[in-house]
Amino acid sequence: MEQVVMFLKQVINGVQVGSIYALVALGYTMVYGIVKLLNFAHGDFIMVGAYISLFAMTGAGMPVWLAAVIAVAGCALLGVLTEKIAYKPLRNSPKLSVLITAIGVSLFLQNLFLILFTSSPKPYPNTVNIPAVNVGPIQISGVTLVTIVLSAVSMIALQLFVKKTKMGRAMRAVSEDAQAATLMGVNVNHTISLTFAVGSGLAAIAAVMYCTAYPMVDPYMGSMLGLKAFIAAVLGGIGIIPGAMLGGFAIGLIESLTKAYISSQLADAVVFGILILVLLIKPAGIFGKNVGEKV
C-alpha cells in the first residue's frame, strides 16, 4: 500500500512538471509546424514573461491574473517583433542560418536581462493561496492542482482555436503548404505573426505557472526548461500539437519516475537518452507520420 501511495505521489509530481513542459513544447511545435523554424529563443521568452509578470505584481501591485494578462501581451509582442526583425528577413535563406539566428536571439535576450537585472535571482511572490487537497492518503498541494488545471485548460483552448476558428484554419493551411495558402487568399505574413504571438503568449502563461511552482526568476531560467520542452516536442512529433502535449507529460513522468526508482543523478541522462532513441527509431516522433519528400 505504502509503495502504491509513493508511486501515485511521484506520478503527480511528474504530471505537474510535465504539464509545464507540455505548455512550453506547444510554443515550439506551433512555430515549427508553420515556419519550419526551431525557435531556440522560446525558452527565453518564458524568462521575459517571468520578469514582466514579476514587475507587474511587485512593482505595480497588480493581482496575479492581471499580471499574467500583461505578461501574455508583452511576450506576444516580443514574439511578433522577434519574427519581424530577426526571422522574416531570412525566410528564404537556408534553415541553418535561421537556426543560428534563433540561438543568437536567445543569447541576446539572456545577456540583455543579465545586464538589466544582474544574475542574482529575484524572489517571485506567492500567487496561489489554495489549501492542499487530500485524496485518501495522498496530499496534492494547491500549486500542483492549479498548474495541472491551468495547463490543461490552455491546451484545450489552443486545440479549439486551431481546429475551430478561421485563423486556426489559416494556420493549418500555411503549415501544409504556404504557397498554396497564399493562392487561396490566406495572408501568410499575418498568419505567421499570429502564430508567433500565440506561441509566445503560451510561453508567458507557462512562465507564470513555472514561477508559481518554483518561485524564483533569473536570466538563465529559460534555457534548461526550453531544452527539455524541445525534447518533449520532438518526442511527440514536432509540428504536431497533440504530440507536444503527450511529449511534455511523457518527459515529466519519465523524469520523475527515473529520479524516484532508478537514480536521481541519472534523470537528465535518461531524458536526453530518450531523445537519442526517438531520433534513431522514429525520427518523426510518436505522432509523426513519415511523409515522403515532395518533388
Add this chain to the structure above:
Amino acid sequence: MKKMLAVILMAAMMVSTFSGCSGNGSGETEESENSTTASVESSEEASEETSGETVTYGVLAPLTGDASVYGISTSNGIKMGAEDINENGGVLGKTLELEVMDEKADIAEATNAYNALRSQEVSAIIGDVTSKPAMAVAEIAAEEYADGDGIPVITPTGTTPDITPNGENIFRACYTDPFQGKAMATFAAENLGATKVAVMYNTSDDYSTGIANAFVETAEEKGIEIVANEGYGADDNDFKTQLTKIQALNPDAIMVPDYYNNVALIATQAREIGYDGVMLGADGWDGVLNVLDDANKSVVNNCYFCNHFFINDTDEKVANFVKEYKETYGEDPTAFSALGYDAVCILDEATEKAGSTDPEAVVAAMQELEYDGVTGHITFDENGDPIKDVAILKLEDGAVTLETKLAAE
C-alpha cells in the same frame, strides 16, 4: 586565386589576434582606472600619517559576469580593509594601494590578470574569489614561489581543499568545504541529537559534493544513520521527487549543502510536500532570505547553517565592521566582504611582523600569525588553511540568529 586566399586568411588571422589583444588591453585599462581611484581616495586620507612611499597588493575578483555578486562584495571588503589600514599608518608606514583586476570568474582571465599583477610588481595578491580560478592562480603562484620568484597569495573565499596544498605561499581566509561538512555533522549529532539524517546535494558542483561527503563521513562516525543520499543536477528546479522519497523515510533532518538559490527552491518544495522538520546547510545559504518573497520566508523556519561570521554579532570588532561597511556602501556586508576585509588585514599584520615585504619573510610570519578578525580568531595550519570557530546560525520567522559557535578542533 590561391594567393588571394592566403592574403585573406592572413588578414583574418591578424584581425583575430589584434582583437584578442585589444580585448584584454581595454579590460586592463578599465580595471586600473578603478584601482587608481580607490588608491587615490585612500592615499588622500592617509597622506599626513604615511611617508610618500607605497606598498601595492594585487586583488583578483570577478567584478562582472555570473559571479560578480561575490566578487563585488569581496572587493568592497578588501577596499574597506585597505582604507582602515591606511588610516592606522599604512603598511610599514607606507601607503597601501590596491590594484584590482576583474577576472570574470574565468580561469584564463584570472591567469592573465595574475601575470599582469606580477609584472606590476605587487608585494602580495589577494585572490581569487571563486574556487576554480583560485585554484589556477594558486598553481602558478606556488610554482613561481618554489622557483624563488614568488609572492604570498591569500584567497579570501576559495573553499575547495585543493587550493592551499599547492605551496607554502598559498593561504586562505575562509574555512574549507569539508570543514563545514564536519562542523554541521557535529552540530546535528551533538546539539540536535539527530539519529537519522537525509542528504541532498548538487552532483555537478564541487562545493556541494565536497560538503556532502565530509558531512556523511563525520555523521556516520558520530552514529548518525544516513537514510538517503540523493543527488540532483545543476539545472534542476524540481526536487519534489527526491523530497517525496526522503519524507517517506522520516528523517530527523535534511542536509542541503548548496547555494541559496537552489536552497530556496528546495526548502519551498520540501514544505509544499509537507516536510516540516529541520533542514541544515552551509555558508552557501547566506542570502537565502533575499531570494524568498516575504510571504514565503517561513519555508526556511527551523533551518540551521554555518557561516564565517554573523552580521548581528555583538562582538565589537564585528559591530564596527558592519557599521562602517553600511556607511561606506549603503548595504549589509556579506560573509564575502568580511573575509575580504580579514584577508587584507592578515597580509598587513604579517608584513608588519616580518618587518619587510620580502615574500619569504611574510610567508614565514603568516605561518606563525595569530589574528583576531571579523570572522573570528585565526591561526594557520601547515597547509595555510585557517583554524577558527564556526558560527552556526538559525533561520526563524525571516530572521537569522546566532545559535552557537563551534570551537575549532
